Amino acid sequence: MGHEDTINTAAARLRQLHTDITALRRPAGDTTRTPTRVHAPAPLDLDILDHMVAARDEVISHTRAHKQDAPAAPADDTIYAWMDANTAHLDDAKRRAGRALVVRQSMEHALLAGDETVVRREPCPRCACWGLSWQSGPQYAVCLNRRCAALGGGPSTWSLAQLAHHHTARLETIKAQSAT
Ligand SMILES: [Zn+2]
Incomplete structure (x- = not known):
């Protein structure tokens, strides 16, 4: 599993959290689509929202610390690809730290979803x-x-x-x- 897979996995898990929040916020009586849950129920959606905001802030801070003139960060889960593209010029040690950050966030997303x-x-x-x-x-x-x-x-x-x-x-x- 290379770093590209790591980025894709982290993005997919972030997307899943977003889906979870949307599902939780469905108006009462709306039974159009119930996501199939294979894991434990998600915690309060506010916890998830706080987590998503904090994760995004951390990715942006890390990227801007190394590239002040980076373009505006995307609002969706492509933020990890954005970070990768804007930190590609860094030395091995700094790249490694960035990769570890993505891996950790990816684990955090999964744990929050009950996995x-x-x-x-x-x-x-x-x-x-x-x-x-x-x-x-x-x-x-x-x-x-x-x-x-x-x-x-x-x-x-x-x-x-x-x-x-x-x-x-x-x-x-x-x-x-x-x-x-
Ligand atoms: Zn041991």
């Missing part, structure tokens, strides 16, 4: 097992492998930002290996 599989699909950064579990209260992932805590000398908990950085670095390693 916790995004966390289970990440290997544990410490023990590399596939035993991560999302804790919605404290908002972190915890590794359920009992040997993992012993490896690192403490609880194996990971923020989404840490998982996103690990995800990004792991993809780069895979890409570098397949290029040689």
Whole structure:
């Protein structure tokens, strides 16, 4: 999965949140279309709206910090492609930070929509097992492998930002290996 896929996935999840809000705001009695939900019910639409605004602000701030004369940001989910196009001139480290930002937001969108599989699909950064579990209260992932805590000398908990950085670095390693 390359960065283009990451951008497309993040955009699709953002679009889904928008669809969720629209569905929640349907007037009473309107039964024209009920979206098929495969995950837990979405939280209050205000939470989703706040989240979408904050995510958008973060993408714009990140982009403008590196390219002050970037054109106006699109209002829809093409904002990730906009960010990518306007940060293409940056060095590897800064590009990596931008990619990790998109990966983290993509995970946040999915979790808000009730999809916790995004966390289970990440290997544990410490023990590399596939035993991560999302804790919605404290908002972190915890590794359920009992040997993992012993490896690192403490609880194996990971923020989404840490998982996103690990995800990004792991993809780069895979890409570098397949290029040689
Ligand atoms: Zn672990």
